[in-house]
Amino acid sequence: MRIKQQLLIILGIGLSVSFLITGMVFRYEFDGVEEDFGGQVIKATEDIRESLQDIVIADDKLSFLFQVTDGVSDEDFLVNGRALLSQIPYLKKIVYAPKIRKTHLIAEEKKLQSAGYTGFKFRSFLPPEFAESGLSDAVYPVEFIEPFNPYTSIWFGRDLMTFLPASNVLHDVILNTKKMQIVWPENMNGNTGKNDYYLFSSVTFLDYMSNVRSEKTEDVIGVLAYKIELEDLLAAAIVNENIATHISLNDHQILSKGVFNDNFFMTLKRTETIVFEGQDIRLQFQLIDPLMRVDYRISSLVLFVGILITALIYFVVRAHLERHQLLNEQNVLIENKVTEKTKLLKLQAQQINVAYDHQLAITRELEAFSYSISHDLRAPLRSISGFANALNEDYQKQIDTEGKDMLQRVQRGAEKMSMLIDDLLSLSKVSRQKISDEQFSISNLFDEKVVEFQDRYPDRYLNIKVEKNLEAQGDHNLVRIVLDNLLDNAIKYSSASENPTIEFGVIDKEGKQAYFVRDNGVGFDMAYANKLFIAFQRLHGDEFEGTGIGLATVQRIINRHGGKVWAESELGKGATFYFTLG
Amino acid sequence: MFRLCILLSFFLNLSVQASETKKCLLVMSYHKGYEWNDGIENGVVEKLKGACELKKVYMDTKRNNSVEFGQAAALKAKLIIEEFKPQVVIVTDDNASRYLVEPYFKNKKLPFIFCGLNWTAEEYGYPYENATGMVEVAPIVPLLKNIQRSVGIVTKGVYLSSDTLTEHTDFLHYKQEYSRRGVNIIPIYVSTMKEWKDEFVKAQTSDFIILANNAGINDWEISEVTQFVNQKSKILSVANYQWMMPYAMLGVTKNAREQGLWAGEVAVAVLNGLSVKDIPITINKSWHFFINKSLLSKTDISLSNRILNHASKNW
Numbered sequence: 001m002r003i004k005q006q007l008l009i010i011l012g013i014g015l016s017v018s019f020l021i022t023g024m025v026f027r028y029e030f031d032g033v034e035e036d037f038g039g040q041v042i043k044a045t046e047d048i049r050e051s052l053q054d055i056v057i058a059d060d061k062l063s064f065l066f067q068v069t070d071g072v073s074d075e076d077f078l079v080n081g082r083a084l085l086s087q088i089p090y091l092k093k094i095v096y097a098p099k100i101r102k103t104h105l106i107a108e109e110k111k112l113q114s115a116g117y118t119g120f121k122f123r124s125f126l127p128p129e130f131a132e133s134g135l136s137d138a139v140y141p142v143e144f145i146e147p148f149n150p151y152t153s154i155w156f157g158r159d160l161m162t163f164l165p166a167s168n169v170l171h172d173v174i175l176n177t178k179k180m181q182i183v184w185p186e187n188m189n190g191n192t193g194k195n196d197y198y199l200f201s202s203v204t205f206l207d208y209m210s211n212v213r214s215e216k217t218e219d220v221i222g223v224l225a226y227k228i229e230l231e232d233l234l235a236a237a238i239v240n241e242n243i244a245t246h247i248s249l250n251d252h253q254i255l256s257k258g259v260f261n262d263n264f265f266m267t268l269k270r271t272e273t274i275v276f277e278g279q280d281i282r283l284q285f286q287l288i289d290p291l292m293r294v295d296y297r298i299s300s301l302v303l304f305v306g307i308l309i310t311a312l313i314y315f316v317v318r319a320h321l322e323r324h325q326l327l328n329e330q331n332v333l334i335e336n337k338v339t340e341k342t343k344l345l346k347l348q349a350q351q352i353n354v355a356y357d358h359q360l361a362i363t364r365e366l367e368a369f370s371y372s373i374s375h376d377l378r379a380p381l382r383s384i385s386g387f388a389n390a391l392n393e394d395y396q397k398q399i400d401t402e403g404k405d406m407l408q409r410v411q412r413g414a415e416k417m418s419m420l421i422d423d424l425l426s427l428s429k430v431s432r433q434k435i436s437d438e439q440f441s442i443s444n445l446f447d448e449k450v451v452e453f454q455d456r457y458p459d460r461y462l463n464i465k466v467e468k469n470l471e472a473q474g475d476h477n478l479v480r481i482v483l484d485n486l487l488d489n490a491i492k493y494s495s496a497s498e499n500p501t502i503e504f505g506v507i508d509k510e511g512k513q514a515y516f517v518r519d520n521g522v523g524f525d526m527a528y529a530n531k532l533f534i535a536f537q538r539l540h541g542d543e544f545e546g547t548g549i550g551l552a553t554v555q556r557i558i559n560r561h562g563g564k565v566w567a568e569s570e571l572g573k574g575a576t577f578y579f580t581l582g
Numbered sequence: 583m584f585r586l587c588i589l590l591s592f593f594l595n596l597s598v599q600a601s602e603t604k605k606c607l608l609v610m611s612y613h614k615g616y617e618w619n620d621g622i623e624n625g626v627v628e629k630l631k632g633a634c635e636l637k638k639v640y641m642d643t644k645r646n647n648s649v650e651f652g653q654a655a656a657l658k659a660k661l662i663i664e665e666f667k668p669q670v671v672i673v674t675d676d677n678a679s680r681y682l683v684e685p686y687f688k689n690k691k692l693p694f695i696f697c698g699l700n701w702t703a704e705e706y707g708y709p710y711e712n713a714t715g716m717v718e719v720a721p722i723v724p725l726l727k728n729i730q731r732s733v734g735i736v737t738k739g740v741y742l743s744s745d746t747l748t749e750h751t752d753f754l755h756y757k758q759e760y761s762r763r764g765v766n767i768i769p770i771y772v773s774t775m776k777e778w779k780d781e782f783v784k785a786q787t788s789d790f791i792i793l794a795n796n797a798g799i800n801d802w803e804i805s806e807v808t809q810f811v812n813q814k815s816k817i818l819s820v821a822n823y824q825w826m827m828p829y830a831m832l833g834v835t836k837n838a839r840e841q842g843l844w845a846g847e848v849a850v851a852v853l854n855g856l857s858v859k860d861i862p863i864t865i866n867k868s869w870h871f872f873i874n875k876s877l878l879s880k881t882d883i884s885l886s887n888r889i890l891n892h893a894s895k896n897w
Contacts, residue, residue, distance in 0.1 A: 071762075073723050075723075114755070118708050118717055120862065150847055150851035154856075154861060
C-alpha cells in the first residue's frame with residue numbers, strides 16, 4: 001500500500017474519531033442546553049402557577065373582607081387593594097361589584113348619592129338597547145375600583161353583567177362559586193384593544209355550603225374582577241428572550257411571546273399544563289435556535305485537539321513511513337550497488353585469477369626456465385672454469401703475462417658466474433620447495449651460522465651478539481637461508497667498520513615477534529629501501545661482493561611463511577633487517 | 583435662500599409647537615395662604631406639572647364673602663378663560679361652581695373639573711355634560727370605624743358642635759350613616775365655651791364623643807379648653823377637623839391635597855382625550871389620621887396598634 005493511501009486512511013480514521021468524539025461532546029453540551037431549557041420551562045411554569053395562585057390568595061383575602069365586613073368602606077378597599085397591587089406586580093386593577101337586586105336599585109342609588117356620588121345612576125357597559133343584565137333579578141354595579149383614577153373610574157356604577165366579553169364567564173362564576181374564570185383578549189375584542197386579561201370570581205356568604213345550583217346564585221353577594229397583565233407575568237417568568245411561548249386557555253391561544261419555528265431540524269419544545277380553577281392553561285415553550293445556545297467551548301476544544309492529534313499522528317506516521325521508504329530505497333540501492341560491486345569484484349577476481357594463473361604460469365615457466373638455464377649453464381661454466389684452470393696450470397710457460405691475466409679474468413668470471421647461478425638456483429629452489437612447519441631454536445640456528453662464518457673467515461674480527469633461547473615456528477631449512485643471507489650481508493657491509501658488531505634478537509611488532517639482524521656497517525639510504533628486496537638490485541658498488549639476489553631470496557622465504565621483512569637504516573650508521581614468520 | 587428656508591421652517595415649527603401647547607386654568611374660590619386652598623392647589627400643580635401651561639386665578643371669596651364680590655370675581659375669571667383659552671378648567675370649592683361654572687359654562691363645550699364641593703354637587707346642578715369632579719365629604723364612616731376599632735361595640739354617642747347651619751347639615755349626614763350602623767348619635771349645639779365644657783362633661787356617660795367644628799364659639803380659649811379636657815376626658819373623643827385635635831384623642835380629617843390630585847389627574851386624562859362625561863363624580867377617599875398621645879396618656883383608653891401605626895400624624 002502506498003504511503004499516500006496509508007496516510008489518507010490514518011487521516012480518515014483520525015478525523016472520523018475526532019468528529020465522533022466531538023459529536024458526543026456536542027450531544028452532551030446540547031443535552032445541557034436542553035436540560036437548562038427544561039429547567040427554565042419548569043421554573044417558568046411554576047412561577048406562572050404560583051403567580052396565578054397569588055391571585056387566588058388575593059381573591060380569598062378580598063372575598064373575606066366583603067364576607068365579614070358589613071358595609072366595606074372605600075378606605076377598606078383602598079387599603080386592601082393597594083396592598084395586593086403592591087404585592088402582585090402583574091395585578092393591575094381590582095374591581096368589586098356587589099350584587100344588587102333590581103328591586104333595591106333605587107335605594108342603592110340614593111345611598112351612593114347621599115354619600116357624595118352626585119348624580120349617580122347605575123349604568124350599563126352596553127348601549128341602552130343591550131343594557132339588560134344577564135341575570136334578570138339582579139345587577140352587579142361596580143362600586144370599588146383600585147387603583148381609582150380617571151381611567152378606571154369610568155367603570156364606576158356600571159353593571160358588570162353587561163360587560164359583554166365577560167358576561168358568559170360571569171354566569172359561570174356566579175353559578176360555580178368555587179371557581180375563578182379567566183377572560184382573554186379575544187373575548188375583549190373591541191373593548192380596549194389592549195391585551196387585557198381578567199379573572200373573575202364570585203363572593204358568597206361566608207357560611208355558604210350549599211351545592212344546590214339555584215341557591216348558589218342566591219348566595220352570591222358580589223363579583224371580584226382582577227385585571228392582570230399576562231405579558232408581564234410571562235416576562236417575569238421567562239427571562240430568557242430566546243424562549244418563545246404560547247399560552248392557550250381551554251385550547252384557545254390567548255398569548256404569544258416570540259415565534260415558534262418548526263422548520264429547524266433540532267428544535268426544543270416543551271408543553272406544560274396548569275389546571276387553574278378547572279381551566280386548562282397550556283403553556284408551550286420553544287427554545288429559539290437551540291444550536292445558537294450551545295456552549296461550543298468543550299466540543300470545539302475536543303475537535304481542535306482531535307484534529308491536532310490526527311495531524312500529529314499524520315505527520316509522525318508520514319515521517320516514519322517516508323523514512324522507512326527511504327531506507328528501503330537506500331537498501332535497494334545499496335543492495336544493487338553491492339550486487340554490482342560484487343559482480344565487478346567477482347569479475348575482477350576472475351580476471352585477477354586468470355592474470356594470476358597466467359602470471360603464475362609465466363613465473364613457473366620462467367622459474368623452470370631459470371632453473372633449467374642455471375642448471376644447464378652450470379656444466380659449460382664448469383668446463384670454462386676447469387679448462388681455464390687446466391690451461392693456466394698446464395700451459396703456464398707458454399702463456400705470457402698478459403695471457404695469464406686474461407685467463408685469470410676468465411676464471412674469475414666463471415667463478416662469479418657460478419656464484420650467480422647458485423644464487424639463482426637457490427632463489428628458484430625456495431620458491432619451488434615445499435615448506436614445513438616446525439618449532440625450532442632460532443638462536444641456535446643463528447649461532448650455527450656464526451660458527452660457519454667464523455670458520456669461513458677466521459681472520460676476521462666480528463663482535464656478534466645473539467639473544468639466547470629464541471624460538472621460532474616455520475621451515476627450519478628456509479629460515480637458515482634467511483639467517484645466512486642476513487648475516488652474510490651484515491658481515492659484508494660492516495667489514496669496513498673499526499669494530500664491526502652484529503646483533504641478533506627479537507622485538508615485539510604489533511603483537512608479533514619480529515626477529516632482527518643489526519650491524520654497524522655502511523648502512524643505506526632509506527630512499528632506496530624499496531629496492532632492497534628486488535633481485536639484482538644493489539645499493540652499493542663493486543666494493544662489496546654480491547649477486548643482488550640474497551635479499552630477494554630472503555623476502556621470498558618470508559613471504560612463503562606469511563611474514564614480513566623490512567629494513568631500517570641510516571647511511572653510515574648501520575642497518576637493521578627485521579622479519580616475522582607468519 | 584437656503585438659509586431663509588431653514589429659518590422659515592424653524593419659525594413655522596415654533597409656531598406649530600406653540601399652537602400645540604396645552605393650557606389649563608385653575609380657578610380657586612379662596613385665596614393663597616388659606617391652608618385648605620393651598621392643599622388643593624399643591625395637588626393640582628403636582629399633577630399638571632409638565633402636562634400643560636397652568637394659569638391660576640384666586641377668587642378670594644373667603645375673605646370677601648358677599649355675593650356681589652363672588653359674582654364679580656367670577657366674571658373676571660370668565661374673561662380670563664375667554665382670553666387664555668384653556669383646554670380644561672379646574673375649579674376648587676363651592677363659590678367657583680356657584681358663581682362661575684353654573685351661570686356661564688353649564689353644559690357648554692369647555693370641560694370643567696371641580697373639587698372641594700361640600701357633601702354634594704347637586705346644589706350647583708351637577709352633573710353637567712361638560713363637568714365632573716370630586717365631592718368633599720366628611721369622614722363620617724371612617725371616623726365611626728376607628729371609634730369601633732378603638733373601643734369596640736358602641737351604641738350611643740354625642741355630637742358636640744357649635745350652633746351653625748353647616749354643622750346642622752353635617753350632623754344629618756352623620757346621623758344617617760350612624761343610624762344605619764346601629765349607633766344612636768345625639769347632637770348638642772352650643773354657643774359659648776362654658777356651654778361646651780358643661781356638655782363635654784355630661785357627654786362622658788356616652789360611649790364616645792365627636793368634637794365637631796368649634797367655629798362660631800366666639801369666646802373659645804384654646805389653653806383653657808385644652809387644660810379642661812385633659813382633666814375631664816374619660817371616654818373616647820374624636821374630631822373631624824384638624825384644629826379640634828388639641829381636645830380630641832383621635833382625629834380623621836379630610837385631605838385637601840387629595841382633592842387637588844384628583845382634579846389634576848382628571849385634567850390630564852381630559853387633555854389626553856378622555857371625555858369628562860365618562861368620568862363619574864366621585865368623593866374623597868383618603869383621610870388624615872391624628873392621635874393625641876398626650877391626652878390619651880391621661881386616660882385608660884388604649885388604641886390598637888393598627889390605629890397607632892396607621893396614624894399619619896401625632897398631635
